[in-house]
């Protein structure tokens with residue numbers, strides 16, 4: 284079999300490599316030099332190609348080596364956050380598992396909002412100017428990764444005050460979004476182009492600092508401390524949803540799949556995550572999506588309650604990707620999975 288599952292050494296690389304090995308596929312790791320020892324400990328990569336950073340992936344000799352090894356690159360969050368994504372999807376000629384155009388839609392907030400709206404999914408309001416704000420908002424920086432630099436404002440005046448304090452122009456490229464008061468939920472889906480079906484493989488919630496620690500401080504002390512919540516992901520916590528609301532999430536996921544087919548053909552291929560906040564069990568608002576594997580799936584390397592229901596074996600997202608590749612290879616359908 285002249286194919287190998289290839290990924291970059293960070294984010295969910297161990298899971299992706301393990302999944303490929305479990306499916307009997309060859310594995311290649313593009314490994315940052317500084318992390319060689321770490322990745323070698325796990326012995327999951329058949330080939331380790333040392334690179335300086337993720338931008339090295341588009342270098343001619345690296346691409347040539349990957350082509351010779353029949354590489355299929357499985358992209359993850361580091362590829363979205365650490366490269367110029369338009370350049371990457373244009374210049375990286377090695378097959379990518381998934382729809383490379385969608386990586387661009389994920390990284391552009393306006394395209395992202397357009398796709399969710401086109402899908403008929405309930406999204407938070409967004410504001411083009413602080414003057415329009417009439418509710419609590421979360422302010423997101425361009426290209427911010429993992430919630431870095433986001434901040435909360437309780438309303439218009441608070442927002443203007445905070446922006447002035449930061450000495451930024453109020454018409455700058457901040458993305459101002461309604462803050463949804465509700466619990467956050469991050470279901471991990473897989474769309475199989477071979478089966479033409481959406482599978483739910485796990486759910487997590489993110490553990491974010493310092494917002495998830497504020498509740499440990501009594502209200503009277505919070506007032507004295509003048510604390511501001513921040514939203515940087517530190518880890519992920521497993522979650523199961525009330526069975527009665529699972530259908531709602533399948534409905535959202537299927538709408539998402541259909542919208543990607545209409546707007547970004549051939550549509551989503553493989554893993555994606557819907558980032559939602561539930562105001563009530565019936566009132567679900569989607570504030571983001573990821574169009575590739577998310578790090579929350581690292582919780583379920585040996586499977587989740589949901590993947591067990593479907594497969595009855597240890598099925599991680601990484602392994603599910605590899606299984607789709609293996610099945611497509613066996614039926615000469617690989618072109619349905621790569622772009």
Ligand code: AMP
Nearest residue numbers: 407421429430460461462463514570571
């Ligand atoms: P993101 O990078 O967009 O996934 O956001 C990082 C974190 O900020 C999320 O995991 C949430 O905790 C929080 N967050 C982002 N957008 C919203 C929103 N519109 N309403 C409430 N919380 C949000």
